Amino acid sequence: MREWKAAEIEKQIAFQMPEINRRIIRSRSERVTRRRPRDPEEQEILDRLCIYKWQRSVADGKVKILSKREWYYEFD
Numbered sequence: 001m002r003e004w005k006a007a008e009i010e011k012q013i014a015f016q017m018p019e020i021n022r023r024i025i026r027s028r029s030e031r032v033t034r035r036r037p038r039d040p041e042e043q044e045i046l047d048r049l050c051i052y053k054w055q056r057s058v059a060d061g062k063v064k065i066l067s068k069r070e071w072y073y074e075f076d
Contacts, residue, residue: 057073
């Protein structure tokens with residue numbers, strides 16, 4: 001049985017890691033999650049867009065309030 005030293009294992013991992021990471025990234029089929037938090041300006045813009053879309057949906061009659069806790073939202 002072959003003996004491995006920690007330095008040899010670390011060297012082997014460091015050598016193969018870029019190729020393995022590339023394979024993992026290419027094999028992903030789902031959407032990639034964000035790795036950094038949004039900056040405040042970007043978050044404010046997204047909040048305004050969401051509020052605008054909601055208000056437009058309410059004005060167009062796409063949102064119907066069925067009861068206090070139940071709504072119907074017709075989306076395209």
